[in-house]
Amino acid sequence: MPKHARKLKAAMIPLMGALAISFLGSSLQARAQSQTSGPAESQDKAQGRAPMKPPQHDSFILVGAGDIASCKNPEGAQATAKLIEQISGTVFAAGDLAYEKGSTEDFKNCYDPAWGRFKDRTKPALGNHEYAEPTASGYFRYWGAQAGPPGKGFYSYDLGAWHVVVLNTNCAARNLGGCAAGSPQETWLKEDLAKHANACILAYGHHALFSSGIFKSHAVHPELKPFWQDLYAAHADLVLAGHEHSYERFALQDPDGKADPQHGIREIVAGTGGRSHDLLGFATPNSEVRDWGTYGVLKLTLDSGKYTWEFVPEEGKPFRDSGSGVCHNQPTTTHRNLFSEKRASRTTRR
Numbered sequence: 001m002p003k004h005a006r007k008l009k010a011a012m013i014p015l016m017g018a019l020a021i022s023f024l025g026s027s028l029q030a031r032a033q034s035q036t037s038g039p040a041e042s043q044d045k046a047q048g049r050a051p052m053k054p055p056q057h058d059s060f061i062l063v064g065a066g067d068i069a070s071c072k073n074p075e076g077a078q079a080t081a082k083l084i085e086q087i088s089g090t091v092f093a094a095g096d097l098a099y100e101k102g103s104t105e106d107f108k109n110c111y112d113p114a115w116g117r118f119k120d121r122t123k124p125a126l127g128n129h130e131y132a133e134p135t136a137s138g139y140f141r142y143w144g145a146q147a148g149p150p151g152k153g154f155y156s157y158d159l160g161a162w163h164v165v166v167l168n169t170n171c172a173a174r175n176l177g178g179c180a181a182g183s184p185q186e187t188w189l190k191e192d193l194a195k196h197a198n199a200c201i202l203a204y205g206h207h208a209l210f211s212s213g214i215f216k217s218h219a220v221h222p223e224l225k226p227f228w229q230d231l232y233a234a235h236a237d238l239v240l241a242g243h244e245h246s247y248e249r250f251a252l253q254d255p256d257g258k259a260d261p262q263h264g265i266r267e268i269v270a271g272t273g274g275r276s277h278d279l280l281g282f283a284t285p286n287s288e289v290r291d292w293g294t295y296g297v298l299k300l301t302l303d304s305g306k307y308t309w310e311f312v313p314e315e316g317k318p319f320r321d322s323g324s325g326v327c328h329n330q331p332t333t334t335h336r337n338l339f340s341e342k343r344a345s346r347t348t349r350r
Contacts, residue, residue, distance in 0.1 A: 058304040060159040061089025063312075065297050066127065066206060066242020068273030069111040070099035076274025076295045077114035079314040083297050084118055087312070090159060091118045094242040095127025095169075095206025098138070099275055102130035107142040114274070122146065126153040126168050127206040127242065134174045151175060154185050156192050161304040161327075163196040165189065165231075167205035169241075171223045181226045189227060193234035200305065200327035203231055204240035208269050210257060212290060213244040214281040228255035232265060235328035237307065238300070242271035245278035246292035247311060249321060253286045263328060268309065270298040294319040305330050 063084060069077035084091060093115065098106035107116075115122070124147060130139040140147050148155030153168035153176075167189070171179035179185060193201065209228055213219025231239065232255050252264030271278070274295050283290065296313040311321040 058160050060162065060302045061087060062092055062159060062164070062202070062300040062302060063087045063089055063297050064092035064094060064122075065270045065273035066094030066125075067096045067245050067271040067275040068093065069097060069106075069114050070275050071106070071110040072099070073274075073276065074110065074114065076276070076314075077111070078274070079295050080272070080274045080297055081114040081117065083312050083314065084115070087297070087299060089121070091115075091122040092166075092204055092240065093122050093124040093273075094204050094240060094270065095125045096129045096242060096271075096275065097124060097127065097273075098142075099129055101132035101138070102127070102136060103133060103138040104141055105138075107138055111142075119146075123157060123164070123166060125166050125205050126170055126173075128170055131170055131173055136173070152185070154188065158196075158199070159302055161200055162302045162307075163193075163199035163201050165192065165201070165203040167203055167227060169205035169207040169221065169224055169227075171221075179223050179226060181229075183226075186226050186230065190230045193230060193236075197234070198329055200302070200307070200329055201231065201234055201236035202238040202240070202300075202302070202307075203227070203236060206241060207243050208241035208267060209239075209255070210250055210253070210267055210284055210286070211241075211244050211269055212248060212280045212282065212284040212287050213246075214279055219244050225255050228265065232263070235263065236265050237325065237327050239265055239267045240298065241267065241269045242273070244269055244280070245271045245276050246280050247272050247290065247294065247296070247298075247319075247321070248280065248287055249289040249309075250284075251286045251288050257285060259286055266325060268298060270296075270311070272296045272298075272311075289321045291319045291321075293317075 065080060098111040124143055126136055126139060130136040140150055147153060154166060156163060156165045168176060168185060177184040207221040207224060209221055209224045211219035248269040250267045251259055252261050252266050254260045254264055272295050277292050280290050280292050294313045294317045296311055299310045299312055301308045306324065306326050308324040309322060313319050
């Protein structure tokens with residue numbers, strides 16, 4: 001090779017290396033942008049448009065049970081706590097949370113080691129065992145503001161397009177004022193529901209209006225009928241309860257227990273939190289599914305205008321139940337837009 005050619009080749013090598021590095025860097029950068037932005041966003045950027053935002057899913061999880069923790073038999077509550085560990089969302093605790101008396105010691109020693117790890121995301125309800133002390137002081141002390149107004153134990157909250165009502169079904173409790181029409185809680189319920197006329201509606205408390213429990217004085221609570229009448233008038237969709245230590249799902253029915261596929265409320269009793277098992281008697285009218293040998297939790301997926309339910313059993317047990325339904329109150333366009341604005345606001349703050 002001539003001497004001048006060797007000099008030219010030597011001069012070109014650094015230049016070719018720089019070009020190769022520049023090309024490789026550009027390729028890697030383009031690949032990183034593609035992986036980060038996605039094809040649609042890359043196309044939007046190339047055409048000078050604002051990037052498309054990923055779709056938002058208006059779906060919320062509500063999971064829980066009633067009749068939960070006893071220091072005499074802690075294994076049941078520990079088994080259901082393992083299930084909730086694997087499920088995100090809001091936890092409902094439907095009464096009789098800390099046996100035997102719902103005292104400060106019972107909450108500390110029995111409930112807290114199991115379901116206490118979910119305390120920050122739990123919305124509790126009062127059971128009769130919490131009233132072993134007449135004012136349920138241990139319950140209100142443990143939960144603080146999460147229990148609603150002190151001494152009352154009823155309150156409500158929203159999960160997306162859903163309005164959730166927590167009832168105190170201990171109608172004979174001191175200073176509660178009963179559950180009859182015109183009582184303080186019934187008056188509050190009617191007013192609260194009127195403020196959420198376009199929402200899907202779910203309510204839960206400890207006692208049930210309908211049950212196939214063997215001892216009817218324990219299982220069935222007709223004093224709750226005024227609540228059901230208000231909920232039915234507001235086109236509520238679901239009522240959850242505990243008290244009977246078993247699982248039972250009812251078809252859509254009205255407050256008189258008559259089947260009503262068009263406007264009825266679906267009641268699900270999930271007293272399966274871990275305390276013990278109660279046998280069920282002959283099936284009450286409209287009872288669709290029953291089980292009295294499985295601890296587990298009820299998982300609800302609440303979407304805009306619809307819902308699904310799933311009973312998740314403790315490890316090793318085969319019983320399951322699942323299904324879906326549509327809200328009686330279909331959200332209006334205004335309600336959906338307001339809900340989307342609230343979601344966007346909440347997301348921005350995060």
